[in-house]
Amino acid sequence: EVQLVESGGGLVKPGGSLRLSCGVSGFRVSDNYMSWVRRAPGKGLEWLSVVDPGASTYYADSVWGRFSISREKSENTLYLQMNSLTSEDTAVFYCVREKGGMDVWGQGTTVTVSS
Amino acid sequence: QSVLTQPPLVSGAPGQRVIISCTGSRSNIGAGYDVHWYQQLPGAAPRLLISRNSHRPPGVPDRFSGSKSGTSASLAISGLQAEDEADYYCQSYDTSRTGSRVFGGGTKVTVL
Numbered sequence: 571e572v573q574l575v576e577s578g579g580g581l582v583k584p585g586g587s588l589r590l591s592c593g594v595s596g597f598r599v600s601d602n603y604m605s606w607v608r609r610a611p612g613k614g615l616e617w618l619s620v621v622d623p624g625a626s627t628y629y630a631d632s633v634w635g636r637f638s639i640s641r642e643k644s645e646n647t648l649y650l651q652m653n654s655l656t657s658e659d660t661a662v663f664y665c666v667r668e669k670g671g672m673d674v675w676g677q678g679t680t681v682t683v684s685s
Numbered sequence: 686q687s688v689l690t691q692p693p694l695v696s697g698a699p700g701q702r703v704i705i706s707c708t709g710s711r712s713n714i715g716a717g718y719d720v721h722w723y724q725q726l727p728g729a730a731p732r733l734l735i736s737r738n739s740h741r742p743p744g745v746p747d748r749f750s751g752s753k754s755g756t757s758a759s760l761a762i763s764g765l766q767a768e769d770e771a772d773y774y775c776q777s778y779d780t781s782r783t784g785s786r787v788f789g790g791g792t793k794v795t796v797l
Contacts, residue, residue, distance in 0.1 A: 605786065607731075614687065614791035615723070615731065615774050620784055628784025664730060671721035671736040672776070678730055 572596035572674055574665045579679030586655050586683070592648040592665030592676055600625075600643045603668035606650045608661035608681075616661075619650065620668070655683045688713060689775050689789035696795045697765045705792045707758045707775035713787055715756035718778040722751055722760045725772045734773070735760060762794070770796045 578590040590606070605620040619629045619639040627639050638651040648665055660683050667674040690708040697703040707720060714720055722735035733742050735751035738758065748763045758777075762769055775789040 609725075614772070615725075615776075615788045617776075617786040617788060620786065622784075626784070628782075630785065631782065670740070671719075671733045672723065672731070673733045673736070673742065675730040675732065 572667075574667065574674055574676035576663065576665050576676040576679035579663065579681045581682045581684065582655055583685050584656055584683055587651070587653045588655065588681060590650040590652065590663055590665075590679060590681075592650075594646045594648065594665075594667075597667070598643075599641050599646050599648050604639075604641065604648050605666045605668055605672065606637075606639060606648075607664045607666050607672070608659075609664075609678075610658070610661040613661075618663075621648070652681070655681075657683050659683050687790040688779055688781075688787040689777060691773075691775060691789035691792045693790065694793050694795065696797055697762075698797045699765055699767065701765045702761060702763045703765055703794065705760045705762075705773055705775075705794070707760070707789050709756050709758075709777060709787075711756060712781055713756075713777045713779040714753065714758060716780055720751070720753050720758035721776045722749075722758075723774045723776065725774070727771070731774065765794075765796055767796050770794060 573595045575593045606618040662678040665676040666672040719737045723731040724734045725731040738753040739751045779785040779787045
């Protein structure tokens with residue numbers, strides 16, 4: 571079964587760091603375009619970052635230099651390292667496979683940035 | 686402010702047809718990039734509703750249809766049902782930054 575399961579969300583203080591994980595089953599993370607997308611309270615979906623099958627990475631302006639996407643082939647897992655977090659980063663974060671659009675979504679993990 | 690512009694709210698009576706527009710520019714939709722549409726029900730993760738401008742993934746009712754022309758795209762919902770009440774998003778790609786994906790601001794569909 572094709573499935574994505576995010577973990578690692580929680581409460582973090584402003585300026586802090588957090589690493590999100592996305593466990594992948596049913597396909598190889600390294601063979602696909604994999605993105606992170608978030609939805610902040612009261613706002614719409616925002617694309618954050620993508621890693622392509624060649625391991626090239628791309629970022630939205632809002633997170634460039636603060637967030638880092640990576641994958642671990644042996645664990646078939648996608649990661650998002652988030653640094654210098656602010657209250658503006660409070661959101662539900664989704665791991666997504668891209669295949670003719672974002673065709674598989676995880677259930678999301680919630681990140682709250684607050685003192 | 687989103688790169689792709691959608692109306693914030695669209696309403697219709699049960700059975701009606703509603704259309705959600707998604708307006709971009711020459712750096713995204715007008716550059717020939719595909720447009721995808723997503724539905725997000727309350728409390729759920731988004732799901733792919735329309736792929737590559739007009740293709741319905743398996744399991745998506747044929748009440749949903751998509752089209753694209755020039756710098757815009759649209760999603761039509763025919764025979765509106767109460768279960769269609771959700772947020773809808775268009776998504777494409779943009780040449781302003783390599784690898785960039787862009788979403789519309791989202792449209793809340795309410796069934797009167």
